[in-house]
Amino acid sequence: MQISQRTYVVIGIWLAGLMLLGVVLSEASGGILPLPKWGIVTIVLGLSTVKAGLVALYYMHLQSDQRVLAWIALVPFVLIALALGVVFSSAFVRL
Amino acid sequence: MAHAHAAPAGTMHGVSTSTGVPNGKLGMWLFLASEVMFFTGLIGAYIILRMSHPQWPGPEGHLNVGMGTINTLLLIGSSVTIVLALAASQREEISSARGWLLLTALLGSGFLVIKGIEYSAKLSHHIVPGTNIFWACYYTLTGFHGLHVLGGILFNLFVLSRTASASVWADQRHRLELAGLYWHFVDIVWIFLFPLLYLF
Numbered sequence: 160m161q162i163s164q165r166t167y168v169v170i171g172i173w174l175a176g177l178m179l180l181g182v183v184l185s186e187a188s189g190g191i192l193p194l195p196k197w198g199i200v201t202i203v204l205g206l207s208t209v210k211a212g213l214v215a216l217y218y219m220h221l222q223s224d225q226r227v228l229a230w231i232a233l234v235p236f237v238l239i240a241l242a243l244g245v246v247f248s249s250a251f252v253r254l
Numbered sequence: 255m256a257h258a259h260a261a262p263a264g265t266m267h268g269v270s271t272s273t274g275v276p277n278g279k280l281g282m283w284l285f286l287a288s289e290v291m292f293f294t295g296l297i298g299a300y301i302i303l304r305m306s307h308p309q310w311p312g313p314e315g316h317l318n319v320g321m322g323t324i325n326t327l328l329l330i331g332s333s334v335t336i337v338l339a340l341a342a343s344q345r346e347e348i349s350s351a352r353g354w355l356l357l358t359a360l361l362g363s364g365f366l367v368i369k370g371i372e373y374s375a376k377l378s379h380h381i382v383p384g385t386n387i388f389w390a391c392y393y394t395l396t397g398f399h400g401l402h403v404l405g406g407i408l409f410n411l412f413v414l415s416r417t418a419s420a421s422v423w424a425d426q427r428h429r430l431e432l433a434g435l436y437w438h439f440v441d442i443v444w445i446f447l448f449p450l451l452y453l454f
Contacts, residue, residue, distance in 0.1 A: 164341055178448075186319075204446075207445050207449055210442075211446070219434075231283045239290075239291070
């Protein structure tokens with residue numbers, strides 16, 4: 160499926176807007192926003208994940224390319240989840 | 255022994271494939287998967303060090319959020335320009351594609367120039383990787399990322415140099431898609447590095 164030039168530009172504007180929103184939120188933390196710091200960190204990293212998803216789906220064409228490429232892209236995240244599981248489980252297990 | 259189920263080698267849109275996915279694209283995605291593991295290892299180490307450190311030193315006012323924001327905008331802009339280069343290439347508008355590609359390389363170079371200015375400012379204040387754990391992480395993460403940006407710029411310029419004429423472009427344009435995939439990956443890494451290092 161061909162994505163239009165306009166769509167590419169609109170996504171770019173969204174990426175820039177979400178990034179600036181993250182900057183504003185981080186600057187406002189501890190001040191006007193009644194949220195703990197970990198809450199702001201979670202929101203800003205969530206925005207980063209959305210941005211990464213937009214780039215992967217539309218600019219890297221994962222949403223329209225062969226499905227096998229999406230699976231290849233997901234493999235490292237499965238491995239990361241396994242590694243994280245080992246790291247955090249080892250924190251609770253003392254041999 | 256004959257492999258009865260092996261897909262025959264052939265071509266797809268003028269590029270070779272053995273799997274239904276162009277070989278170059280499949281190779282690039284496998285490479286990027288390994289790169290995800292590489293940067294996740296580094297970023298994961300940073301997060302674990304930070305969470306387990308009783309008194310995280312932080313940048314202590316030595317990181318300029320404005321410069322980091324401009325750099326992020328440069329990389330986002332360069333992702334737009336390289337995808338527009340690919341779209342122009344698919345429409346057979348070669349000079350437009352080359353123009354967008356050149357602009358991508360320039361925006362990437364701008365990112366490195368700003369990063370160089372930041373590095374020199376730190377070094378002039380005697381802030382080096384050995385200063386404390388934060389700066390060790392900062393130089394490691396941004397250093398490896400910067401090397402990847404440099405690699406991406408060289409890749410883009412290589413594609414640009416190999417596509418000077420229309421006849422060569424028809425044969426080489428698939429490389430533009432590979433350069434784009436790599437460039438977008440570099441952008442995604444920075445999308446996470448920027449808030450982790452500059453904002454918190």
